[in-house]
Amino acid sequence: MPVIPSPVDGIDLRYDVSGDGPALVLLHGSVLSRAIWRGLGYLASLAAEHTVIRMDLRGHGGSGAPHESSAYTQAAFVADLLAVLDAEGHARAALLGYSLGARVALSCALEHPGRITRLVSLGGSASAQQGAVDAVFFPGVIDAVREDGMEAFCAGQGLGPDVSSRRARATRTAFLAADPRAVAALLAATDATDGVPDEALAACTVPALWMAGSEDHPRLEHSRRAAALMPDAEFVELPGRDHGGTLFPPEPVLEQVLPFLR
Numbered sequence: 001m002p003v004i005p006s007p008v009d010g011i012d013l014r015y016d017v018s019g020d021g022p023a024l025v026l027l028h029g030s031v032l033s034r035a036i037w038r039g040l041g042y043l044a045s046l047a048a049e050h051t052v053i054r055m056d057l058r059g060h061g062g063s064g065a066p067h068e069s070s071a072y073t074q075a076a077f078v079a080d081l082l083a084v085l086d087a088e089g090h091a092r093a094a095l096l097g098y099s100l101g102a103r104v105a106l107s108c109a110l111e112h113p114g115r116i117t118r119l120v121s122l123g124g125s126a127s128a129q130q131g132a133v134d135a136v137f138f139p140g141v142i143d144a145v146r147e148d149g150m151e152a153f154c155a156g157q158g159l160g161p162d163v164s165s166r167r168a169r170a171t172r173t174a175f176l177a178a179d180p181r182a183v184a185a186l187l188a189a190t191d192a193t194d195g196v197p198d199e200a201l202a203a204c205t206v207p208a209l210w211m212a213g214s215e216d217h218p219r220l221e222h223s224r225r226a227a228a229l230m231p232d233a234e235f236v237e238l239p240g241r242d243h244g245g246t247l248f249p250p251e252p253v254l255e256q257v258l259p260f261l262r
Contacts, residue, residue, distance in 0.1 A: 001062070004087045008076045011064025015055040015084050019047025022117070023093035024261065025081065026054045027101025029123070030136075030190065031153070031183055032174050033061030036098075039170050041250040045258065046096075053093070055084055057101065065182035072189035074107040081108055085115065094261055096120040098247055099136070100190065103129075106226075109206040110196065119208040120257055123246035125222035126229075128195035133187045135218070136243055142187045149180040157244075167248050201229040208233035209260045211253065213241025 001016050015034065024046060026037045034054035037043045046052050056063040058080055059072060066072075081104065085093055094117045097105035102124025109116045125132070133141055138156040145153050154160065159172040208230050212223040214237050227235035236256050238246065247253065 002087065003062075004083060006058065006064070006076075006080050007083050008079050009064075009066065009071060011058060011066060011071075012062070013055070013058070013064070013080050013084060014062035015053055017088065018043060018052045018054070019050055021050045022261075023085070023088070023090040024050040024052050025085070025093050025095050025105075026052060027057065027081070027095065027097035027104050028055075028060065029099030029101055030133075030186060031060070031178050032098075032171075033177075035061070035174065036170070036247070040167075040248050042247070042254070045250075045254050049258070050094070050261070051088075051090075053084060053088060053090075055081065057104065059182040059186045060178070065179040067179075067181040067185055069185040069189040069192070072186045074104065074193065077104040078108045078111060082112065082115065091115065092117050094118040094120070096122070096257065096261075097124065098122040099124065099243070103193070106196070109208070110200055110204050113204060113206050116206050118261055119206050120260065121208065121210045121223060121226075122253065123212050123216055123219050123223075123243050124210065124226075125219050126196040126201060126226040127218075127222045129190050129193040131191070133191050137187075142184055142191070145180050145187065146184045150176050150178055150183070153178075153180070153183065167245070171244070196226075198229055201226055202231065204230055205232055206230075207260075209256065210235045211238055211246075211256065213238045213243065213246055215240065215242040216246065219243055
């Protein structure tokens with residue numbers, strides 16, 4: 001598994017590479033890791049047609065986990081992403097991101113459109129994120145993590161030790177592996193993230209596919225609006241899915257994503 005230093009602060013950035021073809025970077029959501037793409041059934045299908053790079057975003061998985069919220073700006077995430085592309089020798093790549101990863105992908109496409117061939121946003125948003133972490137997880141989540149750690153984070157989302165479904169077990173395992181001080185810093189930084197101006201979205205010509213669950217409010221509305229503002233974008237609703245269920249099962253998502261990437 002390759003490891004490179006972040007150009008921002010020198011922390012380790014871990015990622016892996018699979019498959020062959022045009023470059024595609026997969027960017028996971030908050031408090032998850034690159035493992036979700038294999039665990040939820042995405043990697044094999046995507047790697048059959050692409051050189052797939054799965055990153056552990058800073059603060060997640062095997063990458064470095066700073067404890068200061070200033071380390072988790074969109075600018076830092078984008079710099080890390082570009083450093084990985086440079087390390088692998090890719091001048092351009094498609095980006096597919098879920099939740100936090102979708103926002104990082106969007107930020108990169110806005111700031112460096114010449115390096116991004118296509119953008120897929122799953123459960124993403126271009127809107128201001130103040131209050132978003134309480135809405136996505138549960139009210140008071142930042143204080144709960146700071147004071148009581150990742151077991152409290154799991155409990156607040158109904159992911160106690162007795163969960164039995166495949167998705168719930170995988171999510172709980174990923175959450176418990178996280179560094180609570182890093183998670184609290186990340187969530188505080190996310191809560192301070194400003195919205196993308198409408199004019200910036202309207203000026204972004206990167207082809208984009210926005211997808212969100214019909215029960216994922218307000219990400220459903222945010223995604224639909226962002227797609228309407230971008231000149232070469234489409235929006236697809238995922239019936240019956242909330243935010244946590246955006247990615248699973250993978251087949252309806254891949255039915256849209258694979259043709260779009262082609």
